[in-house]
Amino acid sequence: MVIQDEVWLLTLTGISVVALAFIYVIAQAGKSADSAQVQKRAHAIRRWWLLALVLLGVGVAYATLSPFPIANQRVQAPAAQIVNVIGRQWNWELSQSQVRAGTPVEFNVTSADVNHGFAIYGPGDRIVTQTQAMPGFSNRLLHTFTEPGKYRVMCLEYCGLAHHGMVTEFEVVAADKGAQP
Ligand SMILES: [Cu+2]
Incomplete structure (x- = not known):
């Protein structure tokens, strides 16, 4: 490199x-x-x-x-796309598997058991954004995707035996295409 x-x-x-x-x-x-x-x-x-x-x-x-890797989280208006996320030992549950690029996506992230790290990795397996998944709390994470493609969610916090298996995928589709739930 x-x-x-x-x-x-x-x-x-x-x-x-x-x-x-x-x-x-x-x-x-x-x-x-x-x-x-x-x-x-x-x-x-x-x-x-x-x-x-x-x-x-x-x-x-x-x-x-610069540019700071986490987008501005202080936007008051609700995002047009909302994805509810539940982390648990040992999988991720996402309320939808497709989102659109170009408009903000709001991830509401929580956990059903212990603390997890909710991290989104882009097409080149580069980390895009992340937040904590905590039991009893819902953490709001705003992100606007610019690049369509397959994105992976992985756990960033050791949470037990099968922590490494907490991987799931979702798709970011181009702005002009409608996202399917
Ligand atoms: Cu974990």
Whole structure:
């Protein structure tokens, strides 16, 4: 994968910077210094480093979280498509097996026994969205599908012996086709 090469290069660059810093410190270790002057400079460098690190952290967080993977959940109007989901040891029960792409789908997710993790995986088995399935609660998950195809639901929380078998499928059909229940 391409991204692995980039991460490798980034890691190597990071290690080189740390190594150079060590070499610099070792080279400077023997020299005597005017302590007040040096301390002032050291404090200034530390401040700049801190600022640079904070900016880098914010930048990396923003770049990797944007676009945020979970859609806005604060929409008040009820969605046109509603799917009721019950998780139980060890299967998923979905009130319908087809939804339409292009318009929001509201999943009302609950559990009949223990906690489960309701996760939807797209055609390339990439996780699309997820929420918890909890006994006694109904968690509302809004998602608008953009890509038609077969989607899989898997459990993301270990829930007993056959946890791995909690897999089901549903279909997302193109926006112009009507979804069948
Ligand atoms: Cu599970």
